[in-house]
Amino acid sequence: MIDGIKPDIINTHSSSDSLGISMAAKLSRTRRNNKDQASFHPYQPFLPSRVIYDLLPDAVMTTGEEIRQRMIRLTGFRDSKIYAIPTGIDICRFNPDKVEPAFRSDSFAVGMVGVLRSWKGMFFLLRAIPDIVKHIPNAHFYIVGEGPQRENIEGM
Numbered sequence: 296m297i298d299g300i301k302p303d304i305i306n307t308h309s310s311s312d313s314l315g316i317s318m319a320a321k322l323s324r325t326r327r328n329n330k331d332q333a334s335f336h337p338y339q340p341f342l343p344s345r346v347i348y349d350l351l352p353d354a355v356m357t358t359g360e361e362i363r364q365r366m367i368r369l370t371g372f373r374d375s376k377i378y379a380i381p382t383g384i385d386i387c388r389f390n391p392d393k394v395e396p397a398f399r400s401d402s403f404a405v406g407m408v409g410v411l412r413s414w415k416g417m418f419f420l421l422r423a424i425p426d427i428v429k430h431i432p433n434a435h436f437y438i439v440g441e442g443p444q445r446e447n448i449e450g451m
Contacts, residue, residue: 348372358382402433411442418444421451 348355349372356378357363363379366372405427409415417438427434438448 344370345372349376352376354378356380402435403431404435404437406437406439408439409442411438411440411444411448413444417448418451421448 348366349370354376355366355372357366357380359381360379363374363377366377367374405420407415407417407420411417420436420438424434424436
């Protein structure tokens with residue numbers, strides 16, 4: 296399939312996706328300058344991560360400079376192949392001036408939005424809620440997303 300499509304960029308969102316597509320791209324007969332890219336994952340300086348995120352892809356894209364710096368600092372991945380490209384928002388479609396507020400203005404809103412994975416810290420927020428409410432009684436809490444930790448989060 297890669298040989299037929301000949302993509303310039305391949306964007307993946309997990310270690311297993313990154314490994315599979317990077318291997319396929321390296322083994323394919325497509326041009327040698329593919330920009331195989333992988334999004335951030337909590338990298339560990341172990342051999343599998345080095346293969347998936349440093350040796351196989353031609354480039355790795357993160358959604359921010361902090362993540363890029365963390366990858367370099369914590370794992371020793373080559374900085375010359377890691378690029379930070381911040382996530383964009385279509386301000387015509389999501390114009391804050393044209394939206395009705397979803398939160399009450401007389402309360403304090405705390406929230407997290409994202410894929411519900413254990414390393415994203417949702418459990419820290421949930422454990423902190425009783426202490427926060429002691430100091431900010433009008434606080435309201437929101438966790439938005441789907442993912443493998445949804446049932447555990449709902450259970451807490």
